[in-house]
Amino acid sequence: xVQLVESGGGLVQxxxxxxxxxxxxxxxxxxxxxxxxxxxPGKGLEWVANIKQDGSEKYYVDSVKGRFTISRDNAKNSLYxxxxxxxxxxxxxxxxxxxxxxGDYFDYWGQGTLVTVSS
Amino acid sequence: SYxxxxxxxxxxxxxQTARITCGGNNIGSKSVHWYQQxxxxxxxxxxxxxxxxxSGIPERFSGSNSGNTATLTISRVEAGDEADYYCQVxxxxxxxxxxxxxxxxxVL
Numbered sequence: 001x002v003q004l005v006e007s008g009g010g011l012v013q014x015x016x017x018x019x020x021x022x023x024x025x026x027x028x029x030x031x032x033x034x035x036x037x038x039x040x041p042g043k044g045l046e047w048v049a050n051i052k053q054d055g056s057e058k059y060y061v062d063s064v065k066g067r068f069t070i071s072r073d074n075a076k077n078s079l080y081x082x083x084x085x086x087x088x089x090x091x092x093x094x095x096x097x098x099x100x101x102x103g104d105y106f107d108y109w110g111q112g113t114l115v116t117v118s119s
Numbered sequence: 120s121y122x123x124x125x126x127x128x129x130x131x132x133x134x135q136t137a138r139i140t141c142g143g144n145n146i147g148s149k150s151v152h153w154y155q156q157x158x159x160x161x162x163x164x165x166x167x168x169x170x171x172x173x174s175g176i177p178e179r180f181s182g183s184n185s186g187n188t189a190t191l192t193i194s195r196v197e198a199g200d201e202a203d204y205y206c207q208v209x210x211x212x213x214x215x216x217x218x219x220x221x222x223x224x225x226v227l
């Protein structure tokens with residue numbers, strides 16, 4: 001069974017940093033592109049970043065470029081999101097999602113971890 | 120950047136048909152995917168590649184895509200279908216995934 005379990009969320013002050021993790025199991029992690037998707041309270045879904053199987057390609061939504069860094073450790077079956085210079089508008093539930101190997105969609109999602117940026 | 124527009128809400132009586140639209144410039148040339156999200160839960164893929172269903176998704180869920188509008192159709196609506204629904208595409212011009220604005224389906 002495919003499982004994605006996020007951790008690392010919490011309350012952080014504006015300008016602060018946080019590192020999210022996503023532990024993957026039930027599939028060959030190193031064979032899939034992976035993404036982070038976020039959802040602000042009461043709002044819609046927003047794709048944040050993704051990373052190729054070997055980590056050689058990474059893409060980001062413009063609003064987080066230069067502040068967030070996506071990475072992965074295939075030996076640990078883990079995905080990460082390093083978030084720096086956090087802003088109030090980064091407050092959201094952050095989901096880890098697996099990208100389908102045969103199409104441009106997300107076939108599995110984690111349950112999410114809440115990041116709150118507030119003083 | 121590519122924009123996907125959905126109606127904020129759709130209301131439907133049990134047993135009737137709900138249609139949720141997703142508008143985008145020449146969206147018919149893209150593959151459209153749909154997710155269902157219930158309160159406090161992660162999104163679930165219900166339709167991919169315009170009209171295909173993942174295993175475990177009822178046949179009541181179907182999709183179509185042409186011109187500037189994609190549509191998710193839920194036939195014989197049940198109370199358990201009450202949720203938010205999002206369309207999604209890959210925008211090759213920006214190498215970004217794009218989600219629609221979301222539609223809340225209310226079962227009367």
